[in-house]
Amino acid sequence: MQWRIRRRIYHQGARPPARSTRPWPCHRVSSLDPQLSVGYPPTIANRHVLWPLERQPYCKAKVELGTALRGLLQKLQTCADRGDWHSAALNQTPKQLWSHHNAITEYQVWVYYRLVLQQLNLFFPGRELNNSCRRLSVCGSTKETLKHIFWTSPVAQGCWQALLTSWLGSDVRPYDVSHYAGHCMARQLPPLSRSMMQRLRVTFGDTVETYIVQWKRIWWIVCSVCISSLWIQRNRVVHEQLQLSLQGSVREICANGLRQPRALSVRERLKLQGCKASVYGSALRYSTPALRLPEHHILW
Numbered sequence: 001m002q003w004r005i006r007r008r009i010y011h012q013g014a015r016p017p018a019r020s021t022r023p024w025p026c027h028r029v030s031s032l033d034p035q036l037s038v039g040y041p042p043t044i045a046n047r048h049v050l051w052p053l054e055r056q057p058y059c060k061a062k063v064e065l066g067t068a069l070r071g072l073l074q075k076l077q078t079c080a081d082r083g084d085w086h087s088a089a090l091n092q093t094p095k096q097l098w099s100h101h102n103a104i105t106e107y108q109v110w111v112y113y114r115l116v117l118q119q120l121n122l123f124f125p126g127r128e129l130n131n132s133c134r135r136l137s138v139c140g141s142t143k144e145t146l147k148h149i150f151w152t153s154p155v156a157q158g159c160w161q162a163l164l165t166s167w168l169g170s171d172v173r174p175y176d177v178s179h180y181a182g183h184c185m186a187r188q189l190p191p192l193s194r195s196m197m198q199r200l201r202v203t204f205g206d207t208v209e210t211y212i213v214q215w216k217r218i219w220w221i222v223c224s225v226c227i228s229s230l231w232i233q234r235n236r237v238v239h240e241q242l243q244l245s246l247q248g249s250v251r252e253i254c255a256n257g258l259r260q261p262r263a264l265s266v267r268e269r270l271k272l273q274g275c276k277a278s279v280y281g282s283a284l285r286y287s288t289p290a291l292r293l294p295e296h297h298i299l300w
Contacts, residue, residue, distance in 0.1 A: 072117070075118060076090060076117070076118070079118065085151045085181040085182075085184075085185050086147070086185065087182075088181065088182030088183075088185050088186040088188075089116045089185045089186050091186065092116070092186065097109075097112065097113045101217075103220070103260075103264055104224045104225070104260070105228075107228065108225065108227075108228040109224075111227060111228045111231050112187075112227055115146065115227060115231075118146060120146060122144060122145075122146070124238045124239060127144075131143055131144055132144060133148055133149075133153065134237055135153065135155060135233070135234060135237045135244070135249075136153070136155065136244075136245075136246060138154055138246075139153060139154070149230060149231070150185070150227060150231075151181065151185070154246055155230065155233070155246060155249045155250060155253075157174055157177055158246060158249075158250040159226050159229075159230065159249075159253045159254070160177050160180070160184050160226070161174060161177050162250060162254055163184075163222060163223075163226065163254075163257070164177060164180055164184075164190075167189075167190065167219065168193050168196065169193055169196040170193065170195065185223075187219070187220045187224060189215075189216045189219040189220070192212075192215075200215070217261075221257075221260055221264070222257040222258075222260075222261070225253075225256050225257045225260050226253055226256075229252070229253040229256050229257075233249055233253070
């Protein structure tokens, strides 16, 4: 801490405040000449002084950013109170939102984080005149919102329907997809069905628990890939005027969802033999084929 001496200038007619010379109990009162600097270092280590100094940037930012943060928090609270697809994703810590576990890319982390905070930019030239969805003709005049892009649009519904059908091991009708909104948007696995659990036990035997861990990991990865792929497709349609069909859009997203876990299993199996990551890589390799996202299984 740097000690400085500053003289205060008083206006004409104003009187300087009276200096209190009343001694404190059990303390000695003495005056110090400001010019006496011999023997006193220019800095001082005092935890009671340093702690307020360290908090000064935080206090300043709290005042300046308070209004903007209150508006953002109020917006997120409104989304959470509605209890829709977005509320489940809000029940996560910032560490969970930013984590990648060496399994997804930085861009996929960024898209998911911006989606949760409702900060993805939907602007495109001409949106002020026509803000309808341009991905498919069946969307008609439906307003393009984050909810429409990632959940209610035919492409999003077909993507989540294909994923859930493969996960549960049985056909999932379009009207049943809404029951799994929290599991899809929060990337938290739904309970394994009896048929799927039996299928895993028959395939992997006594080591089924290790493969179930990788099965959960696959769900987290595939959901992250689906969310980022939906956003990439939307930008290609809006900014590059790319024309995609419903079947082609879902097929592309499903292919991306399987490609990333397979590449991850190859990377982890190439690590040193005997390490935990190598075991997980082998388990991930054999768990991935069990998740087959059908290319034509879209129930519309």
